[in-house]
Amino acid sequence: MKLAATRFVEALGTWGPGQSGPDAARARIRGLGQDPALVAAAGTVVSGADASVLQVIDAQYGGILATAASVLVVTRTWSRSATGAITADGATYDVRLVQGSPTWRVTEIHPSDPGPAVAPSSLAREVLTSDRIDLPPASRADVASGQVHDSVLEALLALAGTYRIGVSVVRSGHPTYVFGTSRLSDHPRGRAFDTWRIDGHPVVAGSTPQSLVTSYMRDVATAGSYNIGGPYALSGSGFFTDDTHHDHVHAGFAS
Structure with missing residues (x-):
């Protein structure tokens, strides 16, 4: 189940020139045998950047039931604009799955939403x-x-x-x-x-x-x-x- 979750998130956030945007992301997700409609819930990881690389830092369980699970996929990303500028970012994704064959099936994805920064204590x-x-x-x-x-x-x-x-x-x-x-x-x-x-x-x-x-x-x-x-x-x-x-x-x- 962790492998299915991490492959899903990696496919969302990693692409080369000419492969940006939601249409290309849906094609990558479809290629995994997962539901391409879930791209709409993926948040800002799917962008118009010229190229992007997503690194999975850790994948931990958010919960396990007999036939369903939550996997928390912790990531950082680097995206490159058409001018060559690099932007570093990252998010954590609560990926929900149900047991399937030949792999666990992703049913939901919930990106982190920390909110804006304030003056720190x-x-x-x-x-x-x-x-x-x-x-x-x-x-x-x-x-x-x-x-x-x-x-x-x-x-x-x-x-x-x-x-x-x-x-x-x-x-x-x-x-x-x-x-x-x-x-x-x-x-x-x-x-x-x-x-x-x-x-x-x-x-x-x-x-x-x-x-x-x-x-x-x-x-x-x-x-x-x-x-x-x-x-x-x-x-x-x-x-x-x-x-x-x-x-x-x-x-x-x-x-």
Whole structure:
């Protein structure tokens, strides 16, 4: 399902000269055996730029059910105008899929929408300038929008004192509701962040020491999180594990 989601997003955001615009994007999506009508919901990644390259930073689960899933595809892009000017950008896409044959079928795509930047608070400025907190474009824009709670920013800075943190998702680009439920997620309210890499080690990699991930999860709790999900079951209040969280560490905050 991750492969189907990432191929879909890569096809939206990567093209050469003469292949820009929605018609060409629909042809690329059709070539994957996916629904070309979904291009209309893809947002600004489909543009009239002369050429574009999209890089997938990470693909993590937003939710898994028996025959349906949400995959969060975290990206950055570089587009080139007809004059040769390069513009760097990026977004996170909540890609919804249902089980199909021979591949999972994309049914929806929801691009991140962080909102405009505002004058940053001192906490936001510290997070944005930290060389120990790696924020993808959408998450960086979330922090710059002023819509991320101080509890999240304070926790990121506290954890960065011990770890180099690879953030995947903060606020936008995440399902509004916990996938498969009617329960509001903490992410779109600016009260959560997900970590896909710790000290250069992907959480999902078999070579990543379990002790590194579990220590990080416990330190997330110490930093104030009431709801910590990850790939391992830990004793104590607030910890949980499930299939969705085997590839990242979730940190949710009450306020």
